[in-house]
Amino acid sequence: MPFLLRHGQVYYNGDFIRQDLYVSEDGMAAAADANAADAEAIDCTGFHILPGLIDPHVHLREPGHSEKETIASGTAAAAHGGISTVFAMPNLNPVPDSVEHLSAEENIIDRDAVIGTVPVASITRSQQGEAVSDIAALSMHAFLFSDDGVGVQSEEIMEQAMTEVKKHNGAILAHCEDNRQVAAGWRINAGHKAEELGLIGVNNESEASEVRRNIELVRKTGCQLHICHVSAGESIAAIRQAVREGLPVTAEATPHHLLLCEDDIDSDRGCWRMNPPLRSREDQLALIEAIRDGTITMIATDHAPHTRAEKETDLAHALNGIVGLETSFPLIYTELVRPEIITMKQCIELMSTNAEKTFKLKERGYCRSDLSIWDLKEQYRIDPEEFASMGRSTPFAGRSVYGRCVMTIHNGKIAYRRMGK
Ligand SMILES: [Zn+2]
Structure with a gap:
């Protein structure tokens, strides 16, 4: 009806x-x-009626890790947060590195997803970084490629991949991490907090050097490149230069990197573990400046659920990743829109329309006329036990926010509804 x-x-x-x-x-x-x-x-x-939100960086964990999240629970969580389209990252089992492996994921999406779910295929076979996936065949089914979770270490492999992806009009979503710069056993940012807690830290260069290399490869291949979860000021400088030059380069920032920094780590708890880690206060301010001046054009959660046992432990033992689908809009609205750091227009561009335009989602049959409906006056504390996601770990637990999603509409159907209950 x-x-x-x-x-x-x-x-x-x-x-x-x-x-x-x-x-x-x-x-x-x-x-x-x-x-x-x-x-x-x-x-x-x-109520306020907004476009359906688009989250270009989500780990739905299925197939392969359904003890952490499923396509049913993850897309329900997205709908609960006003998000009507997600990009599903490929660190799955099987890794979607061939048409056969990708169809295992597509079948579950067709059966269980309540919102638009765009599968991201892997750049390399099994995300091992050694041989490029069958991009020509995969391009019949997918247009986004990523090895998210790890950086592609070999410049030669990344160049081959970009050349292929460019040929098929796709885009690369790059998790930038240069293993030569990465300290083994790192837990948080290399900074005063790591020293204080006696933990190994990881430096900004581990991200920025691979951002710069990938931008060089765009210059060579012309491939469309989107840089995932930017955290370091040095990365932003390289992206700003690329955007100025008119290269086909875009980038995203997460709510946690925009709203938190290493100074906020107040305890040795697993909810502070994520990759990339929370950086310095200067990096955080540089990120906010980058979303204000249009260097970074998207906000993505990097929603990465794990089981309670994997997160409810100390920094030394926890796995990387926090959940974000059900808190991203309320956090950004409360912390950046209400204090007039960004406008509502910028917020909607960052959380919806820019991703739609950059990845031509409407032309590709996604998004259509999706909507999210909000009670922007409702104030409440974030309670992970209310999440539809199976993941519960977020450093924002207990924080007071404004903005409750009351309905999410996808493809003419109600994907989530709170009204009337
Ligand atoms: Zn990543």
């Missing part, structure tokens, strides 16, 4: 206008006219 969203404040070109919206069963939304009698009316008085 189609539905009619009545009396909501609808985001339109940087502003909110009072407008009824008709959403048809085939997923097209339009300003409502008088012939909406066939529709279910939903009262949106006091």
Whole structure:
């Protein structure tokens, strides 16, 4: 049944206008006219209606690690957070490095996903960095390639991959990490906190040197490159230069790198372990500047759930990764939009429309007229026990935020609904 969203404040070109919206069963939304009698009316008085959010960096863990998350639980979590499209990272089992392996993932997406789920194929076989995946064949089914979790160490392999991906009009999503710069056994950023806690730290160069190398390879191959979860000021400088030159390079930042830094680590707990780690206060401020000036054009969660046992331990033993799908918009809205560090328009570009444009998602059949509906006045404390995600570890637990998602609409269907309960 189609539905009619009545009396909501609808985001339109940087502003909110009072407008009824008709959403048809085939997923097209339009300003409502008088012939909406066939529709279910939903009262949106006091609510803000935004485009469906797009998260270009999510680990759904299935197939292979369904004790951490599944496509059903991960996409439900996204819908719970107003996110209607995610890019699903390929550190799975099997790794989607061939059409056969990718179809194992696609079958579960078709069966279980409640929102748009874009599978990302691997750059190299088994993400081992030694041989390029069958990009020509995979390109019939996927347009995004990543070895997220590890950097591609060999320049020659990365160049081969970029040349192939460029040929098929795809894009590389690069986790940049130069193993030559990485201290074995690192736990957090190489800085005063690591010294204080007696832990091994990892430096900014481990990220920045591979960012610079990958940008050089874009110059050579012309391949579209998106840099994942930027954390270091030095990386931002290289990206800013590439964007100025007009190279096809974009980048994302996570809410945790934008809103936290190593100074915030107040305990030896696993919720502070992530890759890349929280950096210095200067790096954090440089990231905020980069989303303000358009150097970094997307916010991505790097949602990376693990089991309780894997996270509820100390920094020495915890695995890398925190969850973010259900907190990203409320955190960014509360910490950056309300204090007027960024505008609502910038927020929606960073969390939705820029990803759509950069990766031509509508042309590729995704996104269509997805919507997320918010009660922006509701204030509450983040409680991981309320998450739909199986992952519960976030350093933002207990933090007070504004903005509760009340409904997420994907393809003319309600993917999540809180209203009326
Ligand atoms: Zn990564």
